[in-house]
Amino acid sequence: MTAADLRDAILRHLAYELGTDPGHATLHDWRIALSLAVRDRLVDRWFAANSATRAAQPKRVYYLSMEFLIGRLLEDAIVNLRLEDQARGALADLGLELDAVVQNEPDAALGNGGLGRLAACFMESLATIGCPAFGYGIRYENGLFRQSFQDGRQVEEPEDWLSQFHAWEFERRDVAQEIRFGGEVTEKDGRAVWTGAEAVIAAAFDTPIIGWKGRWANTLRLWSAQPLHGFDLARFNRGEYAAAAEPEATARTISRVLYPDDTTGQGKELRLKQEYFFTAASLRDILRRFEEEGGALADLPKKAAIQLNDTHPAIAGPELVRLLHDERGMALDEAIATARGCLSYTNHTLMPEALERWSEDLMTRLLPRHMQLIERIDEAHAAEMPGRRVTLREHGEVKMGEIAFTMAHKVNGVSALHTDLMKETVFAELHRLHPDRIVNETNGVTPRRWVLSANPRLSRLITETIGEGWVDDLEQLEKLEASLSDPAFLDAYAKAKRENKADFADWLAAEQGVRVDPEALFDVQIKRIHEYKRQHLNILETVALWREIKANPGAGWVPRVKIFAGKAAPGYVFAKEIIHLINDVAEVLNADPVTSPYLKVLFLPNYNVSLAERLIPAADLSEQISTAGKEASGTGNMKFALNGAPTIGTLDGANVEIRERVGARNFFLFGMTAAEVEARRAVPDHAKLAIQADPRLGGALKAISQGAFSPKDRHRYRGVVANLTGQDYFLVCSDFTAYWDAQRRAEAAYADPDVWHRMAACNTARSGWFSSDRTIRGYMGDIWGTVPLVAE
Numbered sequence: 001m002t003a004a005d006l007r008d009a010i011l012r013h014l015a016y017e018l019g020t021d022p023g024h025a026t027l028h029d030w031r032i033a034l035s036l037a038v039r040d041r042l043v044d045r046w047f048a049a050n051s052a053t054r055a056a057q058p059k060r061v062y063y064l065s066m067e068f069l070i071g072r073l074l075e076d077a078i079v080n081l082r083l084e085d086q087a088r089g090a091l092a093d094l095g096l097e098l099d100a101v102v103q104n105e106p107d108a109a110l111g112n113g114g115l116g117r118l119a120a121c122f123m124e125s126l127a128t129i130g131c132p133a134f135g136y137g138i139r140y141e142n143g144l145f146r147q148s149f150q151d152g153r154q155v156e157e158p159e160d161w162l163s164q165f166h167a168w169e170f171e172r173r174d175v176a177q178e179i180r181f182g183g184e185v186t187e188k189d190g191r192a193v194w195t196g197a198e199a200v201i202a203a204a205f206d207t208p209i210i211g212w213k214g215r216w217a218n219t220l221r222l223w224s225a226q227p228l229h230g231f232d233l234a235r236f237n238r239g240e241y242a243a244a245a246e247p248e249a250t251a252r253t254i255s256r257v258l259y260p261d262d263t264t265g266q267g268k269e270l271r272l273k274q275e276y277f278f279t280a281a282s283l284r285d286i287l288r289r290f291e292e293e294g295g296a297l298a299d300l301p302k303k304a305a306i307q308l309n310d311t312h313p314a315i316a317g318p319e320l321v322r323l324l325h326d327e328r329g330m331a332l333d334e335a336i337a338t339a340r341g342c343l344s345y346t347n348h349t350l351m352p353e354a355l356e357r358w359s360e361d362l363m364t365r366l367l368p369r370h371m372q373l374i375e376r377i378d379e380a381h382a383a384e385m386p387g388r389r390v391t392l393r394e395h396g397e398v399k400m401g402e403i404a405f406t407m408a409h410k411v412n413g414v415s416a417l418h419t420d421l422m423k424e425t426v427f428a429e430l431h432r433l434h435p436d437r438i439v440n441e442t443n444g445v446t447p448r449r450w451v452l453s454a455n456p457r458l459s460r461l462i463t464e465t466i467g468e469g470w471v472d473d474l475e476q477l478e479k480l481e482a483s484l485s486d487p488a489f490l491d492a493y494a495k496a497k498r499e500n501k502a503d504f505a506d507w508l509a510a511e512q513g514v515r516v517d518p519e520a521l522f523d524v525q526i527k528r529i530h531e532y533k534r535q536h537l538n539i540l541e542t543v544a545l546w547r548e549i550k551a552n553p554g555a556g557w558v559p560r561v562k563i564f565a566g567k568a569a570p571g572y573v574f575a576k577e578i579i580h581l582i583n584d585v586a587e588v589l590n591a592d593p594v595t596s597p598y599l600k601v602l603f604l605p606n607y608n609v610s611l612a613e614r615l616i617p618a619a620d621l622s623e624q625i626s627t628a629g630k631e632a633s634g635t636g637n638m639k640f641a642l643n644g645a646p647t648i649g650t651l652d653g654a655n656v657e658i659r660e661r662v663g664a665r666n667f668f669l670f671g672m673t674a675a676e677v678e679a680r681r682a683v684p685d686h687a688k689l690a691i692q693a694d695p696r697l698g699g700a701l702k703a704i705s706q707g708a709f710s711p712k713d714r715h716r717y718r719g720v721v722a723n724l725t726g727q728d729y730f731l732v733c734s735d736f737t738a739y740w741d742a743q744r745r746a747e748a749a750y751a752d753p754d755v756w757h758r759m760a761a762c763n764t765a766r767s768g769w770f771s772s773d774r775t776i777r778g779y780m781g782d783i784w785g786t787v788p789l790v791a792e
């Protein structure tokens with residue numbers, strides 16, 4: 001396809017789909033016309049992949065996830081179809097710039113953070129590898145809330161990404177499932193019959209996901225909840241207008257909004273309904289496909305690998321048993337074994353508050369048959385495992401982690417450390433009973449989005465140096481090793497970073513009205529706001545540094561910009577106070593004429609995938625400073641390393657593996673290990689001891705508690721300070737001094753450009769293992785037993 005062909009296609013779509021002409025088209029119209037023109041190319045590949053799959057009838061992968069944080073899709077499609085030059089050319093002909101058009105697309109924010117973004121990277125890697133797969137999730141009308149700040153406080157507004165025409169999905173009116181809740185269980189001919197009382201329709205919307213070079217495409221199928229019957233005409237005719245519309249509104253509630261919760265439990269009935277809704281619809285879809293291909297039920301595990309992304313779809317265990325046993329008459333033990341043969345479960349957190357538990361009362365009310373089956377599964381498990389102490393229920397609650405584990409043939413953690421801790425802590429007893437069940441699959445990120453599209457300058461340099469093979473074989477980045485001592489390469493590497501930083505500084509000035517010096521060290525912490533992620537450790541160090549600079553402005557400080565971004569769950573009061581504190585500190589520091597040439601603080605609003613794509617290529621230093629043992633893996637850490645931002649971090653999650661690969665000299669390590677964290681917590685007054693030992697920490701805390709950053713409300717941070725000086729569960733104080741020292745080491749390295757750029761380039765050259773292609777190959781080999789369908 002030439003640029004002229006694409007231009008003609010754009011004009012055709014503009015006229016015949018959008019009904020407008022070039023003289024009247026808005027940026028939005030051009031974006032839709034381009035999307036439709038690109039989509040045409042993509043659909044051909046998608047059909048080809050689907051018919052190849054239908055012909056070969058291979059084992060398929062089904063990835064069940066409450067969240068798919070896919071972000072923008074147009075650029076992904078253009079890059080993977082290799083239409084970039086044509087798109088630039090076509091738009092230039094039309095007097096438009098590709099970047100502006102691409103950025104007109106709203107972010108599909110159908111996820112909270114790491115878990116949802118991982119699912120999106122996996123979908124792209126599955127397509128690149130050519131592994132036949134479906135992603136199954138919910139088509140939320142409102143994705144994660146839009147964040148803004150008012151007087152430094154987080155304000156949440158709905159994110160109505162679907163209010164604009166969405167060019168990437170196809171509604172499948174022929175594919176729908178009826179999903180029921182409540183009602184009762186009776187018996188007929190020796191079989192349980194569940195008649196649910198309330199019913200909704202799960203309607204399918206398909207988004208094609210295209211792999212690198214368009215070799216393969218899979219489907220992301222998202223379910224939308226719709227009423228069984230439209231509105232109630234009889235009531236309407238009686239003049240009861242609101243009541244007439246009520247059934248429709250109730251049904252739609254299920255796919256109305258993504259829960260803005262990350263690692264904290266959500267006890268709402270609606271949440272359980274969402275989980276059952278999409279899990280049940282997906283399983284029925286999977287069985288329908290299997291039965292259409294004429295397989296014998298016992299062979300289901302040979303044809304379907306069903307991955308549960310955390311426990312959110314864990315009801316899949318009991319539901320699949322119900323579909324096989326109650327609805328298809330398979331013996332219970334065989335149904336359990338068959339379901340287990342298909343299912344596997346990924347755990348993403350050890351935080352106790354995030355391990356889902358549902359009250360038995362709620363479960364019995366909403367899913368009475370599942371509750372009975374959970375009891376039967378529990379009995380069957382007890383019979384298999386005499387002497388076991390685990391149960392699926394406890395204190396009137398159903399434990400979804402235990403159900404997922406019991407019903408899965410493989411259970412995986414997302415980094416080596418996290419997998420070890422799973423074996424030692426939450427699943428210790430189950431691991432003893434099933435020593436081969438837990439495996440590790442360290443997370444990864446897709447290099448197409450996170451290097452090739454996000455960082456074109458670096459990508460060009462890499463391709464010029466080692467050829468193009470790295471894009472789908474990221475370990476080829478090792479070949480850069482030979483250039484790490486070549487001054488010309490390091491200069492070019494430094495230049496790419498400098499230009500990325502300058503672009504970012506321009507964007508900041510234009511969009512946020514803030515000016516920063518592109519020569520300063522860009523020190524970046526972007527992720528959900530959570531105590532365990534310790535943004536407050538970062539801001540405490542910032543305050544301490546500000547005080548030092550103020551006391552001695554002439555000491556040759558390395559200019560630094562501290563950049564924060566991230567959302568707090570709306571109900572997480574402490575996280576919101578951290579946001580407020582960072583904004584308050586920023587206001588004082590940025591206005592300080594003595595210190596601001598050396599130290600600025602920015603909190604960018606509304607962190608999302610697109611902001612990450614802009615920021616990561618411009619970052620110098622990656623903040624990964626969680627309390628050791630708490631961050632399951634992290635994936636942002638990998639994106640920064642690949643883009644040449646060394647990590648300042650603890651031995652937590654995948655940081656451990658990043659450091660092993662990039663080398664200890666190219667990683668600013670600090671802080672306690674997971675084992676030391678446990679020991680330190682047992683030390684009485686550990687926080688007070690740490691504060692006494694380091695006057696910089698004491699001084700920073702005192703400044704905050706005395707209202708230096710909240711002069712009109714001096715006691716604003718009483719709670720935060722009390723937490724830190726008291727229990728300090730996440731050991732911010734105990735790790736402070738080590739963090740301070742690591743920051744000074746980072747500064748010293750940054751001050752010597754030769755040292756720094758080599759360090760940064762080492763991070764790029766040695767992070768190839770963190771491709772999600774490698775992760776997916778691990779799942780295929782260790783868990784799913786599937787092979788690619790296209791020759792690689």
Ligand code: KOT
Binds near residue numbers: 113262354443633
């Ligand atoms: C949220 C609620 C319940 C259970 C788990 C979560 C969760 C975990 N959400 N995101 N995570 C993150 O998942 C990422 C992908 O595996 C990890 O890299 C990260 O460490 C988790 O915090």
